[in-house]
Amino acid sequence: MSADAAGRDDPFRASRWARVAWIALAVYVVYASSRMEISWERVVTGLENASRFFARMFPPNFERWELLLKGLLESLEIAVLSSAFGILLALPVGLAAARNLMPAWATWPARFVIVACRSFHPVIVAILFVKAVGFGALAGILALTVASIGFIGKLFTEAIEEISDKQVEAVRATGAPFASVLAFGVLPQVFSRFIGFSTYQLDSNLRNSTMVGIVGAGGIGGTLFAAFQRFDYDFVCAILIAIISLIMVGEVMATGVRKVFLEGATLADLFSRSGRAVRVRPLEGD
Amino acid sequence: MPAAQPAADAHGAQRWRRFTSGQRLARFAVHLAIVAAIVAAIRSVEVIPEFLVDAPEQMLDLFTRMWPPDWAHYPDTIHEALMETIHIASLGTLLALVLALPVGVLAANNLVPSTPVNLFAKLILVSSRSVNSLVWALLFVGIFGPGALAGTLAIAFRSIGFVGKLFGEALEEAQAGPIEALTAAGAPWTSRMTFGYWPQVEPAFWSIALFRWDINVRESAVLGLVGAGGIGMALDSAMNLFQWDRVAVILIAIFAVVVLAEIVVTQVRKRVI
Amino acid sequence: MLELKRLSKSYVPGKPVLVDIDLEIAARGITSVIGPSGTGKSTLIRCVNRLVEPTSGEILFDGVDLAGLSGQRLRHARRHIGMVFQEYNLVERLTVMENLLSGRLGYVSPWAAWRRAFPPDDLRAAFELLDVVGLAGYANRRADALSGGQRQRVGIARAVMQRPKLLLADEPTSSLDPKTSVEIMQLLADVARSREIPVLVNMHDVELARRFADRIVGMSEGRIVYDGPPATLTDGVLKSIYGGEAWLH
Structure with missing residues (x-):
């Protein structure tokens, strides 16, 4: 001013x-x-x-497709499990951190957890877990779970803090227990955003799960790094094509989930319109 | 109250359901798919249960080895690596801005009303985004050898897509009125750009730039793990040498820079944009 | 039924909004609180079910002092007090039916609530009430797709779903146009009479209060200055409640 x-x-x-x-x-x-x-x-x-x-x-070399497939599957497994655990853990943490519903003794520790989970790049967290629990998918799962808690926890908290108090007040006035107030007064107000950033996080975890292998935390990233170091550039190209396809499939599926939960789509809707209907919002900041 | 019974039957059609059967089927399918994916992943993922049980203890052990951090390491190598990280992030962002401007313009349909050109520009933007900055870093380390140059280029190439896409969208949202006025006054293309479009999209441009710089500070700390310069390289070597007190200093340094970048961005955004 | 004894409330210490309110509400009939804006009408209503914490005084409801309750006992007391809000306060993203059923939340377990598994009696009552408030066929409409008048009908139905012993209404018509206001008040009065639920309603529209209330309580500066039937609410009394007289005719 x-x-x-x-x-x-x-x-x-x-x-x-x-x-x-x-x-x-x-x-x-x-x-x-x-x-x-x-x-x-x-x-x-x-x-x-x-x-x-x-x-x-060029041309990309798909001869070792079995190795490629194995790596991709492991990345997918890491992404699925870290998203599932991350979302599951982020829900209570995010709720506990919401200042409009919780007392200060709950919000401060919850906020600290969220900040701690958010402060480092997932690959750095992954490298720490590799040192702690050894090479392999476990380190990747743990690292991306931590990242998911930080990301979803923060957004979930913000979403809850922005809800209309009036709607919550009305449900509370009926004498509903706290858990029912959450189910009827709070969750409906944040549900659509929650689905939004959960699918976003799944997508982001999928991208990162193809990368954590570079530091030894499982998935296709390890294969990619090894191929780079051995100068197998045609295999590198094949791996990159596979990774990008996997990420694109993930985006399409995330869009489908959003349509089912947020727009009340049926299976028929999904398959009839999925061709060109909704353009996936590109996922950034990962 | 037996009398209520027939009434209930008459209201039988009113058995209330929140969703239609088609919607319920779709929701059920999605739930089933989620559960199936999780179960399949748990069954096939190669996790050694002993390692999982052991994890908390190992993490604790790691932290005890890190504590206390040895600050003596900071001046000798870490400070320089940290500065290099900031240079990588900043130069990479600037380079991305320079490269993304023309691509963003080409992608905006109202500026360049040619669909093939728009699509080509969008292809560039999409491929830039689809490749993770670590992969870009691997690529540039292969081309230019290890060091900050590879890191800078990796950051730049990863950011082009982000900046170009958001900038292109801002251009497409620009109001046509002022541009029509300039066209009516007989202004050439370059004048329409500088006096018609630029003032409208300038705030968006700088805010995109700041946003991306913030992300890049985080990302550039990682690139060193594949040899692309910055503090990641220091982290990698400290870990390989098991100098955990040094690792702790590096982690704290990264944390401080990330927090600082966030503060700078919020302050600049508040004051300037 | 409900008895307020020396009820006081001040949001800021030293600036009381309610001063020693003594008020008794009979087991039936509509009691309307009127008075200028900012005189504590809304605070009074909200103190009854403790959406606002009174500073001092007693709220005797069925012989129990609500002011001293907390936790589960407060929730159980609230189950018997239905409330209708000025801005409807429906959960916008839920359907009409879900909003109605939220009136039963005090009686079902959270797990059942989560699964939307309400007892058949509740569903039957909800469908009946939808007929009564003129919204048959709207069960699966989302609340944010309704007009103001329709929303307030849902608001009333939700409150009545609680099978309350007392209905509170906080300016239920202030967000509605004059015609809809009359319709909503008529509905509220009809429902209350047919189900024998006493109503405590605050209103800023004196004519509407006169038309529907059995008893009028006039408030000014946090105190009750008139308490009697609509018939004796003369211009002189109104002048003492609102001050000035230019606004009368």
Whole structure:
């Protein structure tokens, strides 16, 4: 507000600040780039590498499809289980953190859990779990469960805190016990958003489950990393194609779930319209 | 009250159901599919039960080895790695902005009314988004060798899709009125862009940029695990050497930077946009 | 039935909204509370079922002081008090039927409530009430798809579903147009008379109160200044409740 007023007093002041900001940005870019060790030779060899790289990627090699399938399945299992456990655990935590329903002694610990779960990238959490419980799918499941608790817990809490108190008050006035107030007064108000971010999280877990393998936490990521290190670029290409297809199938299924729960679709609706009806909202921030 | 009985039968058709039978079938199918998926996953996933039982103890053990963090490690290597991470995130975001602007323009149907061009631009955006930044990092490490350059490019290429898509949508939502006025005044394409569209989408552009920078700070901390520079590399080597007190310092440093980035973004958004 | 004894409420210490209210409500009939905005009518109604916590005083309901209850005993007391709200306060995303059945939540277990497994008696009563309030066939409509008048009909039906011993209504017609207001008050009066439920309703519309109430309680600045039948509610009394006189005719 005050900045606006100042800008109105002196029409050139804002643009002067903007110019200073642009110059600062330019100086920063030059400084930061100088630390990147960019050189002409590096670009040239890089481009040579790139052309060789892409030449060897095509055609993709699906010969080791059994290994590929095994990795994909494991990723899928990690995604399903971490989403299931994550959502299940996020519900009570998210509810306990809602300030409009819970006393402070419940909200503070719950909020702490949510912040703790959110603060690190899932891959970093995965690497810690690998060190603790060893290589394999368990570490991946635990890591993505933690990520799901953080994400869904935060959004669930926010959704509950935004509900209309009046509707809750009316249900409470009937003498309903607390659990029934939740079932009739609170959940209906947050249900659609809950389905929304649960399917989002399933999708996000699916994406990350293909990556945690890079640090040894199970799934196709391990296969991908190994193929990279052995310069099997045609296999790399095949794996990437498989991962992207898996993620796209996941998006279609998430859309289906949303339609059934939120728009009251029947199975017939799903299969008759699914072709081009609803464009999946791309899932970002993962 | 036997008299109530026939009334109940007469109201038999009123046996209340929340959903139609078709909806119930669909919901049942989804529930069944969810349960089936979970059961199938539990049965086939290769988890050693002993490891699962052991997990809490192992985690606790890990934390006791991390505590207390050894701050002496911070000045020697960690600080520099941390700065490198921030550079990777910032330069990567800036590069993505530069690259995404034209692609976003090409993707906006009201600016470039050509469906093949729009689709091509959207294809670029979709492929950028579909590939995880860790995979982009692997790719660029393969091309340019390990280091911050690969990380920066990975961040940039992953962000193009995000920025381009949101920017394209902002352009398509721009109001036609001011642009029509400029067209009517005989303004050339470039003037229509700079005076018609840009003022309308500028706030959206900067807020997208800030949003992505925040995400990129988190992501760039991970890229080092595949050799693409930044604090992830320090984390990787500390773990391989079992220097747990150093790992603790690195984790705290990452946490601090992530929190700081979030504060910066909220403050800038509040003041400027 | 209901007896308020020296009931006081102040949201901010030193600024009482209700001052030593003594009020007795008989086992039948409609009692209407009138008075200028901000005089504590709504607070009074809400204190009865403790949606607002009174600062001091007693709320004797069937001989039990509600002011001293908490937890399960408060919930059990609330089951016998139906409430109709100014802005209907339906759960917008639930269907009409679910909103009606929420009046029975005090009697079914949370698990049954979750599964929507209500006793057949409740369902029968709900369908009957839908007929009574003129919404037959609306059972599976979502509440947010209804008009204001229809919503308040659902609101009344929900309160009556509790088979209450007392109905509270907090400005039930203030969000409605004049014609619908009369219809809703008529419905409320009919339902209350046929089921012999006493009603405590606060209203800002004096004419509507005169037309439907058996007894009128006039409030001003947190105190009761008039208590009597509509017939003796003269212009002089109204002047003492609302102050001024330009608004009269």
